[in-house]
Amino acid sequence: MKTAAALVLLLGAGTAHAQTSVAFYGLVDAAIVVEDGGTAGRVTKVTSGAAAASRFGLRGVEELGDGMAAFFTLEGGTKIDTGEIDAAGTIFNRQAYVGLRTRFGSVALGRQYTPYHTAMVSIVDPFNTGYAGSAKSLFPHNGTNIRTSNTITYATPKKNGFDGELAYSVGEQSRSAAGRQFGGAIGYAAGPLAVRLVYNNKNTDVAANGATPAVDRSIGRNILLAASYNAGWIKLHSGISSDKGDNAAPLINANNPYGGVRPTPSTDGRSYLLGISAPVMGGTLLASVLHKDDRTRFNQDANAWGIGYLYALSKRTGLYAAYGHVDNRNGAGYTVANNTESGSGDTAYNLGVRHSF
Template structure:
């Protein structure tokens, strides 16, 4: 073979051999719906919005086989608004997830921006709506801000053995002069076998501010979130249950902090618990979803609330569904909870969703 021809051929063969050990997948969700909200000072609001059931996203996921049962893995995931084509969080690229790590027979270790174990238990086990739509847990559970995902995070997930799973996460606060200020850690322990799926999760958040030139030190109580999540299959239906406890500063972040009902601005609870029960059952070519949630504020303000939601997801295919969902909240003693969806906090105590979701 001519030497000038042989070199590029050999290079191509070598590149093919290397690529054969690596896989990269592109994935995502395109979700758009009509949302109608009412009951707040904003009045009646109707809009076409993005990510009603599941946040619209585009992601890249890859793995390289390193041999001996070990793989290098990565995920890069960005959120976008399908109604406008914009990035959903200004000034970011991969704001949803961005991590790299190793997967071995002894477990998986990842570093970067990642979901908290507490949020994963809520969305994967506890909520029939998957924390989306107008009936989801976001209405009253504190599934906002760094309770959902954290940057600068190390996560170790143990291999599942006999249905038992566990993971632990640590997020560095990265404030000069303090290893404690701003840090967050959490863990979960689960069991899934047959019709039963149950998980216990914990989140611990330090909201202190370390002193710096021109910045005064701030000391706050630790915010903690504990969650017991479960679901169980009864025949063709699946029943859901969640019990959450939140205590300390910033343990109960609210989705809408803009005084949605006017008057005295609501105060996020620093001592509360939530109970959710729900069901998902096949109906025709789709699924019927329903939930009821109760928030008990144990502070002196006693700002309780309860919420309910009902919805129907009609499957056009394995990847595409149509949805129709309604949710409502009853606030007590000046509580300010709003009916949310997966991507928005909402503006009032009632909302309906009508749209389409496609996964790829």
């Protein structure tokens, strides 16, 4: 936090000279989490970021004239339960990018969210990929499906409700495509309706390391169709994801949480979600049902559902409670995740508080 404070002072000192608007912001989230159903038995803990990852960050914009502006974001995660930085050896592990915006769109370079993640959070999942009801339990939404380093992005301006985005992540491996990833999205959002079609492609080759030769694997591909409709008294959410190839749909908990024969991550599957969010008794009710259709010979399908309630004490502070459950078939290994943890069993409860600044 001392580093972040020093950066605030440094950037603040340059504000008057550069006419740049700089903001320091953050989110603090902690919950009591109870997990059950795995070989670890019932686990009770205090978790940082069950609803949304705790974070601090700096973001700024400088207007350059003629419709052009420079912008940046530096955002790091922190663990409220222990006070640690979220990822060892990094400060701004969540987002770190700089870019230019013009009337023809915006370009940014650095560590950024993928188009797949943006659609999942903003359209598909009523839980915004957080809480015990998170779509992460069955949808391939972890690792490089969320954010990528060494990334170049382009976003079109929105016109008549339509917009698009492209993202390309450089693998930075000598004579190898390992780690290379690209994706894009086209969408329409106007009035109560939002629809988005997303494509994600990641090379899962393993680059050579010294005397160890490279390992050729397959390309993992994700195609996501996202849609939501806000009727005022209720908002409907839906998503269908088609996932093919090696590492296209890794298990969110790869540690064999149920014991026995280790589950096999699907290399050909579909994920489905239907959900709602609605104002109820001064708060917001969230609910969703999910299905995983594994089309490989293992046929490791799963069903899941979640329910939650958010209650705002103010514009910045709120309380929440959530419950999620997964029903695995044929030795599948899906667990009930939240925003920051993969989960250890087929059932989980959350009771927490969050504050933004």
